[in-house]
Amino acid sequence: MTALVILLLALGAAWALAYVGAPLWVWTAALGGLLLALAALDLIGTAAFAVAGALYVALALLLNLRPLRRAVLTAPIFAAFKKVLPEMSSTEREALEAGDTWWEAEMFRGRPDWRKLLDFKYTALTAEEQSFLDNECEALCKLCDDWKVEFEARDLPPEVWAYIREKKFLAMLIKKEYGGLGFSANAQSAVVTKLATKSITLAVTVMVPNSLGPGELLMHYGTEAQKKQWLPGLVDGSEIPCFGLTGPEVGSDATAMPDLGVVCYGEHEGKKVLGIRLNFSKRYITLAPVATVIGLAFKLRDPNGLLGDASRRDYGITCALIPARHPGVEIGRRHYPGAAFMNGTIHGRDVFIPVDWIIGGPAMAGKGWRMLVECLSAGRGISLPALATAAGQTAYRMTGVYGRFRRQFKVPIGKFEGVQEATGRIGGLAYTLEAMRVMTASAVDHCAPSVVTAIAKYHMTEMMRRIINDGMDVMAGRAIQQGPRNFMATAYKATPVAITVEGANILTRNLMIFGQGAIRCHEYVFPEMEAARDNDLVAFDKLLFGHIGFSINRAVRAFTLGVSGARLARAPVTGQIAPYFRHLERFSAALAFSADLTMGVLGGKLKFMERLSARLGDVLSQLYIASCVAKYYLEGPRGEAEWAHARWALDHALYEIAQAFDGFIRNFPVAWARAVMRLVVFPLGNRFAPVSDRVNARVADLILEPSELRERLSWLVFVSGGKDDPIGRMEHAWHVAQDCEAAYAKFFKLANQGELAGDTVAERLRDALARGLMTPQEVEQAEAYDTVRYDVIATDDFSKAYIAGDYDAERTEPTVMAAARARVA
Template sequence: MTVTILLLGFACAWLLAFVGAALWSWTLGGALLLLLLALFDALSPGALIVLAALGALLALLLHLPALRRNVLSAPALRVFRKVLPEMSRTEREVLEAGDVWWEAELFRGRPDWQKLLDFSYTALTAEEQSFLDHECEALCALCDDWRIEYEQKDLPQAAWDYIRERKFFAMLIRKEFGGLGFSALAQSAVVTKLASKSVTLAVTVMVPNSLGPGELLMRYGTEAQRAQWLPRLVSGEAIPCFGLTGPEVGSDATAMPDLGVVGYGEHQGQRIVGLYLSFSKRYITLAPVATVIGLAFKLRDPQGLLGDPARIDYGITCILLPADHPGVHVGRRHYPGAAFMNGTIHGRQVFVPLDAIIGGVAMAGKGWRMLSECLSAGRGISLPALSTAAGQLGYRMVGVYARMRRQFKVAIGKFEGVQEATGRIAGFTYTLEAMRLLTASAVDHCAPSVATAIAKYQMTELMRIVVSSGMDVLAGKAIQQGPRNFMATGFKVMPVAITVEGANILTRNLMIYGQGAIRCHRYVFEEMEAAHAGDLKKFDRLLFAHLGFAVNRAVRAFTLALSGARLARSPLRGELAPYFRQLERCSAALAFASDLTMGVLGGRLKFMERLSARLGDVLSQLYIASAVLKFYLEGSRSPAELAHARWALEHCLYEIGQALGAFVRNFPVAPARWLLRLLLLPLGNPYAPVSDRVNAQVADLLLEASDVRERLGGLVFKNGGPHDPVGRMEQAWQVAEECERAYLKFFHLANADALRGDSVAERLDDALARQLLTAAEVAQARRYDEARYEVILTDDFSKEYLAGDFAAESAERIEQAGLHARVA
């Protein structure tokens, strides 16, 4: 009987821990257990008295806050303050920048899925949709990517003029200041469409709308600064750039050597207090053409002229000044693999009035906070849009090529080896669009710093895979550069997206989990605040809530792992329910792993980047899977949608399993490592790579017309006509839809040696003459074959043209050269 009661007590305790019961429930449960032991004489009276006394003492200790604080929390606070990692002012500003959003639910081990289901994507206004349908189409039509990248190394003047005239630089500037006032989602859609035509065009437009003076002025500028600069930015009279990075500083702003020293100087004939600036900036997009320059630098006031004699070092500060300000030198251009304007800015002892500080003197030293808040939102718009454009373009164009290109008498898209690559393109493009919609819509609601960091890192990495996979499938078609090549520029410029707005190595290893573990955790950030402030009362409340949280997540992680997530919750029934449950299991695992890691390693975790990066990978994949679930549920829920969603979700779970496995294997403290393995992976890693069956499904769908193909290609610029690389492929797809049946009938006859002749034209004539094909079928087969040949064709050039004499060969001559060489 004693064993039975104890087992029953253990089961009840496990249930209480699993559901996260309140402290009074545990106290009542303990009392009931003692009562049962007494009623059934399961223990001796002496043992019962000892247990009752210990239980009562423990209950008093836990239920009386004043006693608990003095006995337990005060010593814990002293220990916590010793192990609390040192945090620089810059780190703190980065940490506090932005908001927490859905990623916090994922981090806390028990997501409230209804919040995700109830979240609404941003709806484009009629004005925004019209801008996409008309202004963006018109701007794309003005650009020839081959001429931009190879011949002119710049946008055509007509495009520059149109950008200014139609306020492309003022999408984020609110209407009250004369701008377009577009939503984040609308900006994302605009950049995606422009990038499908020209990366240089997209980057030129996106940078002033991502990290530019316009947003800084709206958020922090003085009325005078807004009045001076915003009308010029809106009209396009002023072209902006922002100088942040330099030879000594990339991702680490604290290493910035650029310095502004407060002192007296001459400005416009008057002696005033101002700043002597010395700076050297590089990698600055639009710098070579900018008329207004934003600069970040470290501010120092050795004479106390700003009003605080005790404060010399103010920290990072931002200013805005004309590009032709005396002493400012705009240097020569960089060439970062694409033709967008990028270059250097430098100056020595440049005197600037104090009113150039964005926000005025009150904002001196607050520059990094300002930049972090703008970047945290910008990361969710611009580079995710570029990445999505690469995915959508790859999905549609590789689909055309893989359908129409035949080797060994079979469409190459049907080869299993090729399907490995095309399956990745399909699955990741679905993922990219899902993330773009969710993240940009989130930016319209708040400034989700962790979610946007995840989006920037993960989406640019997925872009790298999609573009590389497309290059593998297209082979020579993608290698040979020229007016027909729609892939080469994206391949060349891919490292730019990986590097900028926080290099991907930094973002993965430091930002996602470093910021996520503190900001997204239910208690850690507040505990740190209470510890820094020495607030014992608040620390006590948080500490014991945190302990209960940790026990609950440990039990949930283990229970869900043992049950194969069958005991987890799903907000819906049907085909996606298993994925919701598996993700809840992984969320519980992340929550417990985080608590144990921070408890065991403390401040050392800050320097164990590979370990923390793996937990960041788990958080990232949970976010990606959430985006995919939302995207599917907001779509048609067709069989094609389901196949793509399954591919994406299975990949997310596999990546989570890999990250958790590597995290446990490499945990540096053996007892904790054994506990992690027991609770998180008691039956080993249950997640496998995407199955061949699911991969073949989406690879086949890449070759077919479907609702998913249209949903994933909605922002691709398709109307360039037969002389545009994308327009040519789009027309070929339409021909395939209309004529493929007739061509395949001819193709099978030709391969069966049923037709006479050496060329396609001769065999078609023979088929018509012998009435093996009708006249309509022959016409359709000819049309298909012409389109097929255009799809596989690449460009060639004269040596004079390649040497730089672009007048030596016309575009028409280049386009016709390959057609003239045809013999088949």
């Protein structure tokens, strides 16, 4: 019996040491203590104790004397590791090294420090930034008629372009010392979000120069002479920038770029200078048709060693700034990518430029890919997430209006369970988007988080796609009939642009998020790879044994937390959100263990098993998304409505994590590893379900009601366009409803009970008044409500002449419809 107790105590102690991640010397001491205890209790004989002691001493010396350990154990492992270490191209290496790790590293490493999340400060808008939102952004939105931009002119009107230049909308990221606005990433995100609720074309026009482009590249890498030459024009709008990266043969894989620059001597401004002769063909370049300065990415070759390094011929991707009117440069034909923003082609044949036009000067030759990756990471965290958030905020606000006004079978459609499935999802995802927007943009203000911004770009644009599709379904014919009233059609058409640009979503999910995240965020993997490349056995030895302890700890933690239903996990707060923190910690440990086991079993093969790595990337992504939601909830007022939305988002994230793990484990190619991961990740089975109907219905109901949360979740929507603005007319109807809906509900009940005579609303209201069933004020309110109700559900129609291109045919009455002239109840 004593032996059994000792055995159980030993196992319990070992489990506890593994759970807390005890260092090797503690394990060594604990094992020695066990041997002594067994001898003291006469549970082991003298001979057995001597043999066990000798083995213990030998093992203890082997593991704890590092020179001996390196010579006997680590050296053979090191040699094998170097042989199987996958080849890494220079572009892959630069992509891995670019940017910073941030909160996603905490979630990846299996034991997140929640205090870092709770202590993180959102970037507050300055008084200047808030004023810009409230004034300049409002004024710019009022200047823009999105229907005319998209259908008639296929361009922003001259007065809009002029205002953009005058108010420095294209220079938000340029520092004040150079004359720019010097806005924070959070402020830039808010500006783009607001503009996008009015016009996708307007938002894209503003966001591109403030994302990947000459301005940002100059700010980070330009020489002082280049900054002095170009930044003043970029600030005052006399220079319009574009950046040429993609081409017919190159999309997401920039290494396939055929555009070539060869170092040679040539003539420039009448003098013989060292320069580059360029040949290139670019497409999908936003602002190209109106650009005056082109940032160009190309592969640089120096066959004669003219740059000073005779041993180097191929420099790789390089970036230069070229005036659009430079000899040999051709601004080509225009694309039309689902929205009217300027997008087109650029070509160049035998274009000679001085080497000083390389961004950063000749010293930056061949460093273009690193520059692009670092700047692209920041852009992913601002521009495209802002477009997605705009879709979420608009859909949240407008489907609420439409769902309350539109009636089918005498019931507001927002009350139908089938519709609520969509509107609840819109509400939950809109909450998630705003939480991710402010968190990610604030992160960009603190560092350059490359993995986080890839997560934001992929998942937020996918949420955008889902929200817009749901909104289209709810509003049905109201959404598909294009015209001055329609606030969704352009976003629907332009959504594939956001999905495709700055790293196509398929690539981002399948190759980048986990592929980059696993190496950058892991505490040991990238340092081990670096130690192998540097042939540093001492560093590798320390990392290897730290890694072994890390993996054991995360496996034990994941299993223990899974068995306990995450009850043993830590939560940094109390209350109803605490269990979600515990589940996130549990899945964080499970991800760390699964990633380690996967990389250990599959090695370099994992690089080519995209569906597997994508699922682990989904786990990491949802852990980050849930962290954003939890942070946003804790920063808010934490009321009942807030909790309903936060709970929807957190339940959804946990379900997506469990589904990703389940799919990953089921499809893992090694049977024994499948069994181990299933045991560790789901020791009691997968018990995570989709968002419940009850939670979803509560969010769907809240969309239909005025509330502080509704205003906060749609605070960037441009609502002050007036009754002829697509969103403004919905806003007008909403405000009328607050005063008049009760009177209309009374009328509606009387009419449907057959109490009122007449065939039209007007006739029935007169009858109600004449018979004393409604007061004059109620009749007036019911009529006002019915007028805006009809305006909400109405769609545009046009004459044949207008559709054929005669846009002056209906200028005097652009939105009066035949249906309105023949209106009946």
